[in-house]
Amino acid sequence: MQPSGEQPVNYAPETQSYAPQQPVNAQGQPTDNPVQWQGPEYVVLPKTSTWYLLFGIVVLVLIAVAALLIQSWSFAILVPVMAAALIMYINRPPRMIQYVLSGKGLYINEVLHPLTEFRSFGVREEHGMQALVFVPVKRFKPGLTVYFPTEMGEAVVDILGARMPMEEMQPDFFDKLIRRLRL
Numbered sequence: 001m002q003p004s005g006e007q008p009v010n011y012a013p014e015t016q017s018y019a020p021q022q023p024v025n026a027q028g029q030p031t032d033n034p035v036q037w038q039g040p041e042y043v044v045l046p047k048t049s050t051w052y053l054l055f056g057i058v059v060l061v062l063i064a065v066a067a068l069l070i071q072s073w074s075f076a077i078l079v080p081v082m083a084a085a086l087i088m089y090i091n092r093p094p095r096m097i098q099y100v101l102s103g104k105g106l107y108i109n110e111v112l113h114p115l116t117e118f119r120s121f122g123v124r125e126e127h128g129m130q131a132l133v134f135v136p137v138k139r140f141k142p143g144l145t146v147y148f149p150t151e152m153g154e155a156v157v158d159i160l161g162a163r164m165p166m167e168e169m170q171p172d173f174f175d176k177l178i179r180r181l182r183l
Contacts (some may be wrong), residue, residue, distance in 0.1 A: 033100035034153045041094040041146040043127045045182040059083045099146060099157055106134075106146070113144070115163050122169030125156065132156065132170045 057081060066076035100107040105114040118134040125131070126145075130153055134144040150155055157166070171179065 001062055034100050035096070035159060036100040037148055037152050038096050038098055039149070040129075041097055043129055043147065043178075044094060047090075047125065047182055051182060055083070055087075099148070101156055103163070105158070108146075115160070117118070118144070118164060120165045120167045121160050122167045124169045125172075134159075135167070 029128050062079045063076050066072050066079060069183055088102045098107075105112050105117075107113070110140060117136060117138075119137045120135045122135075123130060124133060126147075130150050132146040134146070136143060160166070
C-alpha cells in the first residue's frame, strides 16, 4: 500500500531500483510536458508630457527643500542624479525573457527556480497582459511576477495547480503605488 500524496513507483526486481512513474494521459503520452514562452521583463506604461512636467516639479521641490530648509547639499546634489537614473531606467525597453515551466520548476533564462521556493501562485491581469504571481515561502523574499500569453494560460495553470495551491491575487499597496505613478 502506498502513502497518499506519493507517486506510484515502478519496482524492477532484477535491478533493485525504484523509479517514479511519469503520469500519462489517455493516449499514453506524458502529461507534464514543459511549457515554454517568451515574455517581457515588465509592462511599459506610456507617460505623457504632463507626467514628465509633474516629475520635474517634484524634483525641483525636493532640491529646494534639501538646499534651503534642511541645508543638506549632498542630498540636493543627489536628487537630480537619482531623478536622471530613474528617467533612464523607466525609458529603457523591457528585455524579452525565455520562460520554461516544467515539473522541476520555472526556468527564467535557463536559471531554475524550483517550485518548492513558492508557497502558492495566482493569475491576474496587469495592463492587458496575463501575469503569474508567485508567493515565496521565505517571509521577506519578494514575490515573482511572470507575464505569459493568454493562449498558454490553461497549460501553465495545469502544471502549477498540480503542485501548489492557487490563490486569488490582489495587488498590494506598493504595486498600486507603482501603477498609480506609472513606473
